Amino acid sequence: MLELKKKIILASASPRRQELLRQIGIDFEVRTSSVDEIFDRSISPERNAVRLAELKAFEVANDFDDAFIIGADTIVVINDEILGKPANDEDAFMILKKLSGTEHRVFTGFAIVDKPSNKYISDYEETVVKFRELDDDEILSYIKSKSPNDKAGAYGIQDDFGSVFVERINGCFYNVVGFPISKFYITLKNFQKEIELWIEK
Amino acid sequence: MLELKKKIILASASPRRQELLRQIGIDFEVRTSSVDEIFDRSISPERNAVRLAELKAFEVANDFDDAFIIGADTIVVINDEILGKPANDEDAFMILKKLSGTEHRVFTGFAIVDKPSNKYISDYEETVVKFRELDDDEILSYIKSKSPNDKAGAYGIQDDFGSVFVERINGCFYNVVGFPISKFYITLKNFQKEIELWIEK
Numbered sequence: 001m002l003e004l005k006k007k008i009i010l011a012s013a014s015p016r017r018q019e020l021l022r023q024i025g026i027d028f029e030v031r032t033s034s035v036d037e038i039f040d041r042s043i044s045p046e047r048n049a050v051r052l053a054e055l056k057a058f059e060v061a062n063d064f065d066d067a068f069i070i071g072a073d074t075i076v077v078i079n080d081e082i083l084g085k086p087a088n089d090e091d092a093f094m095i096l097k098k099l100s101g102t103e104h105r106v107f108t109g110f111a112i113v114d115k116p117s118n119k120y121i122s123d124y125e126e127t128v129v130k131f132r133e134l135d136d137d138e139i140l141s142y143i144k145s146k147s148p149n150d151k152a153g154a155y156g157i158q159d160d161f162g163s164v165f166v167e168r169i170n171g172c173f174y175n176v177v178g179f180p181i182s183k184f185y186i187t188l189k190n191f192q193k194e195i196e197l198w199i200e201k
Numbered sequence: 202m203l204e205l206k207k208k209i210i211l212a213s214a215s216p217r218r219q220e221l222l223r224q225i226g227i228d229f230e231v232r233t234s235s236v237d238e239i240f241d242r243s244i245s246p247e248r249n250a251v252r253l254a255e256l257k258a259f260e261v262a263n264d265f266d267d268a269f270i271i272g273a274d275t276i277v278v279i280n281d282e283i284l285g286k287p288a289n290d291e292d293a294f295m296i297l298k299k300l301s302g303t304e305h306r307v308f309t310g311f312a313i314v315d316k317p318s319n320k321y322i323s324d325y326e327e328t329v330v331k332f333r334e335l336d337d338d339e340i341l342s343y344i345k346s347k348s349p350n351d352k353a354g355a356y357g358i359q360d361d362f363g364s365v366f367v368e369r370i371n372g373c374f375y376n377v378v379g380f381p382i383s384k385f386y387i388t389l390k391n392f393q394k395e396i397e398l399w400i401e402k
Contacts, residue, residue: 001342001361025361127369132387141202160202160226163375164386168328173374174364185365186333 011060049109076153078104125180127171212261250310277354279305326381328372
């Protein structure tokens, strides 16, 4: 698909993000960052997602001389409350009860850092997700499957249960999975061109 | 997930539908129908999708004594024009040019027929899909991959290219893949209860 001029480094341990990059035919290496996912309440959720994506990409970029380094961060928001990854099963239950029957917003920020120039670009996508009313039984069965554990908002829209919990979305589906591949693809395509033009000058 | 009381028969050869049913943990057998997918211009696209889903399910139901038989049909509509499966590469190109930079609607109708009672239920989902502007080069590369061939609207939202063509959707994502698993799941759950109550009476 996209002809890549540089090695791609993904600064994320998320298996979903890795799968999505593979889906659009991008070869990459994984190098995880040690950035703490701390939320800054003085700025919006989307600015937080972008800021964390940039921090992750720049930290990992230190280890490379010639590559594009990709960072990403997903934040789930309901009524101005941030829903992180569940701390335990009780927390997962509380989060899923909150999502039941209502709408929430998912933001994924991403950043691409070029080495050696240190030029970078970042952006985000927002998707509105509507859950149907969930029975407590369904929530408990889902928690038993362990799938909510490592996911912001305690669900995966691509899971067995997650996919039947979600009634509809408005925006990019893959953004909810954890990486907005459509916007990322165009952004990377344009960024690569800019870097080439900049080198030629 | 859902505890099924009967064998499930899927009256569809679509590998996408089979994968989606597996995703939500439903075991099934495949038995394809020989129903011609002929569009009736006197009724709406959604009614056509439901009607064809019912025809497929009832045809296959003739061969079973005790089962739930599932039929489905997906219709893609742009400005009141139906976009079928492409007849050839030129047709696929024309269809994708039409979708480029604009919105279209995807309807999937589904039907569940119970044997031996011959009771049935049917419904549909509608999703609005927005494509970004596509380059002719991208369209040609996608056609070369053969992926558009067997798909209504000449794309798969879960494909390598398809997933970067789609900017956003409004509605159920899996409906665009070819089967609205969220609505189907609830419909099957309720239908199964109704059939049980009806048998007990």
